[in-house]
Amino acid sequence: xxxxxxxxxxxxxxxxxxxxxxxxxxxDNSMKKYCKFVLGLILITVFINPIIKIFNKDFxxxxxxxxxxxxxxxxxxxxxxxxxxxxYKQKNISDTIEAFEMNLQSSCEKNLKEKYPEEKYEVKVxxxxxxxxxxxxxxxxxxxxxxxxxxxxxxxxxxxxxxxxSSTNSENSEEALKIKTYLSQELNVSENIIHVNS
Numbered sequence: 001x002x003x004x005x006x007x008x009x010x011x012x013x014x015x016x017x018x019x020x021x022x023x024x025x026x027x028d029n030s031m032k033k034y035c036k037f038v039l040g041l042i043l044i045t046v047f048i049n050p051i052i053k054i055f056n057k058d059f060x061x062x063x064x065x066x067x068x069x070x071x072x073x074x075x076x077x078x079x080x081x082x083x084x085x086x087x088y089k090q091k092n093i094s095d096t097i098e099a100f101e102m103n104l105q106s107s108c109e110k111n112l113k114e115k116y117p118e119e120k121y122e123v124k125v126x127x128x129x130x131x132x133x134x135x136x137x138x139x140x141x142x143x144x145x146x147x148x149x150x151x152x153x154x155x156x157x158x159x160x161x162x163x164x165x166s167s168t169n170s171e172n173s174e175e176a177l178k179i180k181t182y183l184s185q186e187l188n189v190s191e192n193i194i195h196v197n198s
Contacts, residue, residue: 015042019040022035093129096136108123109121111186121144122143123142125138125142126142138193141193141194142197143194144198145176145179146198176197176198179194
């Protein structure tokens with residue numbers, strides 16, 4: 001009896017240390033609550049294992065665990081779980097890219113306003129996921145500069161079937177090149193992907 005109590009205490013302590021260690025390394029995202037749920041189930045199982053053995057001497061938690069893993073492997077082999085995982089992964093990547101773009105846009109607008117306070121800026125960032133390096137990369141940065149006054153009317157040519165709009169300021173103006181250089185240094189990207197329009 002004392003030996004089984006000792007084994008139970010050791011398994012409870014081991015499970016508690018395991019749960020604490022895993023919770024410490026879990027990232028703060030939507031998966032954390034699911035992981036905590038699973039870890040809680042593991043801890044509950046360790047706690048109630050001796051109580052179940054009192055009522056059922058043939059009970060073996062390892063056999064139930066092995067059966068659950070086999071069922072999971074069968075589902076995974078059929079592609080059911082794999083497709084769900086891929087859908088989750090793609091949604092997670094698109095959400096990450098969207099959040100990255102929004103944060104970078106507001107950061108660029110704030111930095112430009114601090115550096116050149118005489119103008120107003122509207123920044124649009126395009127980003128993409130680099131699967132090889134497992135990171136989000138900046139694809140392009142479009143900056144629209146407004147001088148605070150009413151926006152100038154652009155000349156529209158509708159004589160042909162295609163419609164063209166002539167820009168009032170060149171992307172190679174002194175102001176545009178100044179903004180390109182500044183953002184290139186701040187974001188550590190090539191000036192070629194930064195486009196400035198007035």
